[in-house]
Amino acid sequence: MYPSSSLIISTYNWPQALAVCLKSAIRQTILPGEIIVADDGSRSDTRQVIEEFSRQSPVPVVHVWHEDEGFRLAHIRNKAIAAASGDYIIQVDGDILMHPHFVQDHLRFAKPNAFVRASRIYINEQVTQKMLAHQQISINLFSKGTTNFFSAFRAPVLWPFFATSYKNKGAERFEIHGCNMAFWKNDAIEVNGYNEDFTGWGPEDKEFVARLLNAGKEKRFLKLGGLAFHLYHKENAKNNLQKNELLLEQTIIKNITFCTSGIHKYIRQ
DSSP: OOOEEEEEESSOHHHHHHHHHHHHHHOOOOOOOOEEESSSSOOHHHHHHHHHHHHEEEEOOEEEOOOOOOOHHHHHHHHHHOOOOSSEEEEEEETTETTTTHHHHHHOOOTTTTEEEEEEEOHEEEEHHHHHHHTOOOOOTTTBBBBGGGGGOOOOHHHHHHHHTTOGGGGGGGGGOEEEEEHHHHHHHHTTTTTTOOOOOSSSEEEHHHHHHHHOOOEEEEEEEEOOEEOOOOOOOTTTHHHHHHHHHHHHHHHOOOOOSSSSGGGGO
16 A cells, blocks of 8 residues: 655746656556645746646646745745645656656655655757657657666666665765655654755755754665656756855754754644
8 A cells, every 4th residue: 555645846937848747747657646836936837837737637736836036946845845735755856757657666665764766867958859849758768868778777676676775875875866756744844844044056955865864764765766857958057056065064964853944834733
């Protein structure tokens, strides 16, 4: 029996990518209990995509939005997690195409007191443009224009060999792909969710993971499962990266488990 789940998709002003991401979300072998779009202040064209999708989605769709005041991914993810009705959160970005078994793999791999890192496969610029132009979502490990061939191979029988030992020592313990991860909602609340002192790009996801680890949660790697194909885009500006990396460093050094500014302000008592 799988836990109740919420699929959270973060987005910002890229409705074409969000549209194909949402299409892949409802072609799943097992659907999430709901889809929550965590919208960091997008324009009205993104809202139109979500509203149109909502009319055809077989599961509830929730649009969580706030004003555009710069890159505030930690804030909008906290608001989306707080709004989630599922016990288990599967988190992706709006530039991800999910394999048909994506949600099922994450739910099958879920374990109490643990969170999950999974891989991503990159799609090059030319193929990305073609897929967006034609709103295509079919892609696999043999498709042209993809990298990380072995990350695109799905083999559930091999999951146990990677679950706790793969890339889980030293600094790699804190590595995570915020565009493809999963965790229990109660565990997120326990550490106060994402740290909203993070503004601008990165590494808010690593700091969140560091607090989960400091709180005694187990990190597990879903290798060869939970396949996520990442559409090409230019890198985000990294104006606040030095400040953000210092926050991460302090969390690790001081063994911090609870951030001051986090999800609790959005949780109804």
